[in-house]
Amino acid sequence: MSLDATLDEVQNSRFRNIYNQLVKQYEKKSQFNEVELFCILLVYHKFALRNGIKAKYITKKQLANVFEVCFKISEVFTVERITSIIAKDTKKEIDPMGWLNLFEVFMTNDLETKMKFCFQVYDFHGVGGLNREVVTKYVEKFFKSDDEDEAGELVVSMLDLLFKKFDIDKDGVISFEDYSTVVRQQPLLLEFLGSCMPEVSNLTTVAYCSNVLSKITDFDKSSE
Template sequence: MTMNKLDATLDDVQNTRFGNIYHDLIKQMAKTTQFTEGEVSSILMVYHKFVLANGSKAKHMTKKQFFHLFLVLFKIFDLQIIERILLHITLDMKKEVDAVAWVRLFSVFMTNKLDQKIKFTFQIYNIHGNGFLNREIVQHAVEKFFVGEDEDEVNELRSDMVDLLFKKFDVDKDGVISFDDYSQVVMKQPMLLEFLGQCFPSIIGTTVIALCANIMSKVNFDKPCS
């Protein structure tokens, strides 16, 4: 695959440097994701430009850039969810985001497989990593949905919503929402996928980044705008 003309905004030296840096990773990620080598190259070129913005000696995207991308382009404003997504794709909370994590992120965001989206979203919500969502987790998420000056009214609305969600999602009525509970409900009603907060970009944000990364064929236009 020829790399030296991949991006017209970079000179030949920069294009060649990109090829030298990412050649092996492109082949690796094309084997382990739904993307072709050309698509991985385009995704990594976007990543590479974030890296270049950090100076000639930079090697990675920063967490600040990552958060900014979510807040401005993806329109995901829950900082805890962004942190959980970062932890999920990097497996730690380092100050930088490497290229593998970047491709892994797009592999999840661009999938059309509902079961993969369900698995990803539940992992983001499951902050304790114990395989279920208890009332404390759901209550914490619901608190962000209701605000107002009348504290008693707000608390009542939050409590009612928690009860409603458990009535819907606690399929086996054991007092917690397990992955199986959540999966059963969402497989029947996909609109409930992000019931505790947005984890995927809006279709507008996805389209913009897909255009930049030249992976429009991977955008699922059936997903409603968030």
């Protein structure tokens, strides 16, 4: 079966041969069905072909462009954090598994998965907790002002408010347990330190473009 009319029979066959085993393994744990996984990987494959007919991977620069154009996420530090989580290495290339991981997280309806991902993005030291120094780096981005004293006061006030809300055990660190307890009760606080997941409207567009049909209805309902 040909998935893409822009690829000839030989290219479609090569595509199937490259990704068939990965799809079989990944489907066992995925929210996507077999056809959807092939469609998601076909997008990846066509990006990879931009790097040469025999290229197997996309570059981090290409992924950053996808974030900006398709998912509307352009903040450099956030993109780097997401990339490090889904790619799990520091190479210049993003492998097909990393690409699938990205779609798996971005398109999930599972709050637990979303919480784990967002907390990983925020926890840039990878220590399993957000201390006052870490939270300050995020909060400072919310208050840009020529008046440094005023901005400083706003930052301190916001820090106090966030730790009062999220630091349930009052140990000076927002643990994942603290964070998840609050977010389960108030899901709108999922991205409390800044956006790290696409808006539903952008996900809907990507779902249409990548032919992930099972998600389109879900996204349409979420946007109502």
